[in-house]
Amino acid sequence: MLGIRNSYWQLLIMTFLAVAVVISGCSGFNVSSMEQRYEARAPTDQVELTKEIQKSLKGKGFYDGPIDGVGGTNTLSALTAYQKKWGLPSTNGINAKAYGQLNIWDSTRQNDNTTLQNDNKKARKISQTNSVRFISPEQAKTCKYINQIVATSPLSHFGGMEKTEEWAREELKAKAADSGANGLRVSDRIFDKGRGGYDKSRLTLYGDIYMCSQW
Structure with missing residues (x-):
């Protein structure tokens, strides 16, 4: 060595x-x-x-x-x-x-x-981020609830809403990892077109984070 x-x-x-x-x-x-x-x-x-x-x-x-x-x-x-x-x-x-x-x-x-x-x-x-999984409402019932987190992403010019949601979900995972959670469920989503036109549009995702013992 x-x-x-x-x-x-x-x-x-x-x-x-x-x-x-x-x-x-x-x-x-x-x-x-x-x-x-x-x-x-x-x-x-x-x-x-x-x-x-x-x-x-x-x-x-x-x-x-x-x-x-x-x-x-x-x-x-x-x-x-x-x-x-x-x-x-x-x-x-x-x-x-x-x-x-x-x-x-x-x-x-x-x-x-x-x-x-x-x-x-x-x-x-x-x-750490990869250790966080998105879970279903049924799976959430078997996990310990920790808190709610929020992630906001600007609208993607090229990927549209699909890419925008991908960015927001990745931010949610990163925040969940920072909180020590390993389970994440998107509880709500709000799309704001903004008054300034396309460039001001935002997608906000609300996520509930959990600690799940089954993985």
């Missing part, structure tokens, strides 16, 4: 470098300029700088020593191992350049992790 993760990050960083090279030929962007931005943020105190580098190396699994701000052999060896791992040039010690190298890749990982987290949230939301 660890080998798969390392391969993934190697591929990610190589892809990032390749894109950076292409962009640099078009707009003057390059990786070194990004590193310089992080270098400018490096602590000016050597002890604090060393601590930050030790923390970063430890977080990446290259350093297992204390965070003491002492740039000894273990810290230097860890930094060298990290640079060799990702094909980065030597910085000849612990300095702002090393700080820049470590943080530019942290930024890349953070962006990737943010995307992954957002995808996971969307997946969980879809899963």
